[in-house]
Amino acid sequence: MKLYVLDLGKMYLDESALVAGIHGGSLRNQNPAAQWVDIPVQAALVETAGGLVLYDTGCNLREAFTPDGEDTPSPFEGTEEMLVTAQLKRLGFTPDDVKYVVMSHLHCDHAGYLYLFRNAEIIAADKEFSQAMRLYGLRGFGPGPYKYADFDAFLKENLRWRLIPDDVREHEILPGVTAVNFGTGHTFALTGLCVELADAGNFLFTADALYRSENLGPPIRIPGLIFDSAAYVKSAEFIAAYAKAKNATILFGHDKHQFATLKKAPDFYA
Numbered sequence: 001m002k003l004y005v006l007d008l009g010k011m012y013l014d015e016s017a018l019v020a021g022i023h024g025g026s027l028r029n030q031n032p033a034a035q036w037v038d039i040p041v042q043a044a045l046v047e048t049a050g051g052l053v054l055y056d057t058g059c060n061l062r063e064a065f066t067p068d069g070e071d072t073p074s075p076f077e078g079t080e081e082m083l084v085t086a087q088l089k090r091l092g093f094t095p096d097d098v099k100y101v102v103m104s105h106l107h108c109d110h111a112g113y114l115y116l117f118r119n120a121e122i123i124a125a126d127k128e129f130s131q132a133m134r135l136y137g138l139r140g141f142g143p144g145p146y147k148y149a150d151f152d153a154f155l156k157e158n159l160r161w162r163l164i165p166d167d168v169r170e171h172e173i174l175p176g177v178t179a180v181n182f183g184t185g186h187t188f189a190l191t192g193l194c195v196e197l198a199d200a201g202n203f204l205f206t207a208d209a210l211y212r213s214e215n216l217g218p219p220i221r222i223p224g225l226i227f228d229s230a231a232y233v234k235s236a237e238f239i240a241a242y243a244k245a246k247n248a249t250i251l252f253g254h255d256k257h258q259f260a261t262l263k264k265a266p267d268f269y270a
């Protein structure tokens, strides 16, 4: 089994979206400046004897910043060479070769190329799918990270969904590859991926259930961009306990410093 970490570009945003109050004022520094930071957009591919498992699909280039585009709080910067399709091609695969896609959640920096995976079973949390789809149907997305164009595209392709019920924590996809239901917090419900490798050990991908190491702490620190803060803390506690039980390394969703230390495709963990 091989685990590839895919570098799918960058997003930029105010750092307080990642860790609430990170630049909060104090008596002696009453008006600290906001910090505009870049964060990696990432995905993972697991190559197994039972087929390919992809975790997330990156951000669609249509969301990429253009000089004359509208203002946005979180622009994406990517190139054709960084798209999930290009990364698969470098490894000798096409989207049609992927047997399972695990969607952490349906925000645009994760679901941008989901529509390409027509042959795959798409695994997601039932609550994330059903609540996001409800908002889609009600035209209730607003300016946030769910994008109509992403949903239009994957509905048009009649993707084959496998939804993890709210009360199911673990869904084994293949031996050593398990989707883990982290529940509500960052969004309606978030799905992680646990990969158990023979030599490199176990890895737990959290996606945006934990953006960065600071969110895990201890103490747990909530992000500024959040759906349910009380549930977020419970979800983070669950992740910490799960990782400990599995003796797994936690791979954060958008942690620039951790990401810099990881092997990237075509290099891999095995």
Ligand SMILES: [Zn+2]
Residues within 6 Å of the ligand: 107, 109, 110, 208, 253, 254
């Ligand atoms: Zn994200």
